[in-house]
Amino acid sequence: MNIDLAVWIPAGRSRGYTRLLVITKPLLGARVDQQALKEQVAEAALERVAARHNDRLLLGIGTGTTAECFIRTLPAIRSRIEATVASSERSAALLEELGLPVMDLNSVGPLDVYVDGADEANEQLALIKGGGAALTREKIVAAASEEFICIADASKLVHVLGDFPLPVEVIPMARSHVARALAQLGGQPVWREQTITDNGNLILDVHGLHISDPLEIETRINQMAGVVCNGLFANRPADVLLLGTPAGVEVVCGSTLS
16 A cells, blocks of 8 residues: 555544545546546455454455455455455456455455445445345345444545435336336436346436435335335445545545544
């Protein structure tokens, strides 16, 4: 990892959550792009996992381009990993390609830590996920993990969730029924055609929501008949949010975890 100084600088506090800045090698010039920030924050997540968890690691692994950056760092601690559990077939394939052990969640029990990206996050560590259509398995693996580390570039941090369309996984026969129910919430659901989840279901992306109470909306949508899962992670939010910035990795976490 490109950490020059092992220093945590307070960057502010909001509603009981602490924001800190880890000083890293600056990302200058042409390297300051989204991919460089993803790689930077993936390295920071690896450093945190390696420092805070024992050997014989049971790792939950997310889905998406940022999660794949993290997966590519894992050979550095291969000898400490007992097993990984992937939240998608795509992530499992990459883990296996790198020679890392992949197991079914039912075979390994509770996991030490889950690392995944997000499409949006707020300062209370509630998330919108599911841009890669893996939201149901992501939510299951997150729920089965002692710690959830979310990694993203700083553009994903917002005050109010909802600018990113909220993914909802639905049983195919319930697509129109669920779409009507979502419209009654004030959203504009759009069927993500040509997308079939790893569970064989469909995705509705809900535009136009202003999600000031993520837990309430998550609960209401999950109670709709035909909904498998929605992409709000408020009932099980992240424990730590690592944000890649040109100045370093910003950390948003509960004060007890900082």
